[in-house]
Amino acid sequence: MKGVLLSGGTGSRLRPITHTGPKQLVPVANRPVLEYAIEDLKEAGITEIGVILGNKGRNEIQELLGDGSDYGVEITYIVQGNPLGLAHAAGCARDFVGNDDFVMYLGDNILKSGVTELVESFQAGDYGAGIALQEVDDPQAFGIADVDDAGNVTQLIEKPDDPPTNLALIGMYVFSPTIFDAIDNLEPSWRGELEITDAIQDLFEDGYEIDSHVVTGWWKDTGKPEDILEANRLVLEDKKLKTAGVVEDGATTDGRIELAESAVIEDGAVVRGPVSIAENTTLMSGTYVGPYTSVGADSTLENIHIENSVIIGDSEITANGRIVDSLLGRGANVGSADELLPEGRRLVVGENSQLKL
Amino acid sequence: MRIITHTCSACGTVVAANELEDNRVMKCPGLGCQEVLRFDDLSEDAREHFLDHRDRYQI
Numbered sequence: 020m021k022g023v024l025l026s027g028g029t030g031s032r033l034r035p036i037t038h039t040g041p042k043q044l045v046p047v048a049n050r051p052v053l054e055y056a057i058e059d060l061k062e063a064g065i066t067e068i069g070v071i072l073g074n075k076g077r078n079e080i081q082e083l084l085g086d087g088s089d090y091g092v093e094i095t096y097i098v099q100g101n102p103l104g105l106a107h108a109a110g111c112a113r114d115f116v117g118n119d120d121f122v123m124y125l126g127d128n129i130l131k132s133g134v135t136e137l138v139e140s141f142q143a144g145d146y147g148a149g150i151a152l153q154e155v156d157d158p159q160a161f162g163i164a165d166v167d168d169a170g171n172v173t174q175l176i177e178k179p180d181d182p183p184t185n186l187a188l189i190g191m192y193v194f195s196p197t198i199f200d201a202i203d204n205l206e207p208s209w210r211g212e213l214e215i216t217d218a219i220q221d222l223f224e225d226g227y228e229i230d231s232h233v234v235t236g237w238w239k240d241t242g243k244p245e246d247i248l249e250a251n252r253l254v255l256e257d258k259k260l261k262t263a264g265v266v267e268d269g270a271t272t273d274g275r276i277e278l279a280e281s282a283v284i285e286d287g288a289v290v291r292g293p294v295s296i297a298e299n300t301t302l303m304s305g306t307y308v309g310p311y312t313s314v315g316a317d318s319t320l321e322n323i324h325i326e327n328s329v330i331i332g333d334s335e336i337t338a339n340g341r342i343v344d345s346l347l348g349r350g351a352n353v354g355s356a357d358e359l360l361p362e363g364r365r366l367v368v369g370e371n372s373q374l375k376l
Numbered sequence: 377m378r379i380i381t382h383t384c385s386a387c388g389t390v391v392a393a394n395e396l397e398d399n400r401v402m403k404c405p406g407l408g409c410q411e412v413l414r415f416d417d418l419s420e421d422a423r424e425h426f427l428d429h430r431d432r433y434q435i
Contacts, residue, residue, distance in 0.1 A: 096406060097389070207377065
């Protein structure tokens, strides 16, 4: 079994964060989203991974993952270039996959339970493909699968008006190499892409059984800022957090706190977990860091009250105010305008930024 | 739809034909690899197929 990890896409819904890097490298609990996918594949026993690269962030992704040896896996890079659809991405991996089965994993997705059960379910039968499903409240908004009593897929419908089930495709698949023949026979859809659901439907119509696995734990597509915050909350809720850094006398801490060895919570700062504080970051006096916050490396916080937020790193946040439900990009600084005249907020804001003042 | 790729002989990076055709001659996108890749590295059959269906490989 091999892995194909999709790491293309423009990340347009995560702008301005993705103006300077790929969406798969946005951190959740101070780790790039992509690392969770690598970890899930490895946990499922998959150590040969093809990473599909688009037009954006190729070098950054290669710099992070390297040859995979730091993660105990072996990585081959596959440059798709134009985003011609998931089936095109899979097709680009044909030579890499060879005659093996493979898991296709969307690199901006994050799953509580990983892909081990999906793989085991697929391997228990003689299937052409296996798809991960999750129950959703609004099936009209998703690609929906209808399944029989044995869990075999009988129909795939894209955003149905009258959904037969509430089981949505979540973008995790296992394929036998027969999928490549189905992809060869595909025509681009109305949006000019080769659709993976069309390829699966072709397999089904050719008589192959399609396995389904209903994912019971949480799953997040981290495509939007609010999704990053939600994923950060979910991971911090579950993750084992270790306090290795310095908590000075006079600092107040409560709950689970991940504190990197070189990070400091100074006298007069208050931290309520679960939170994650990365390397070389200092929380100075007067700072309050509340639950579900991750502060990236090389940052300084002073006087600010912040909660349910992600600071990616290299930031100086020294305003005397409250920040909630926020995502701050790398190198973003927030200072105080208290002493400045005329009174008012001073902003240098990039294209596609969103502020609520 | 036929999907055509080329594998860099130096580093093993796989490159889709649409990427090669966009650039014609390019440095391998594998990080640190100095190999030069060309659209002409594809077989004649693959090149002809791609050029005959070029619009399908655009978005």
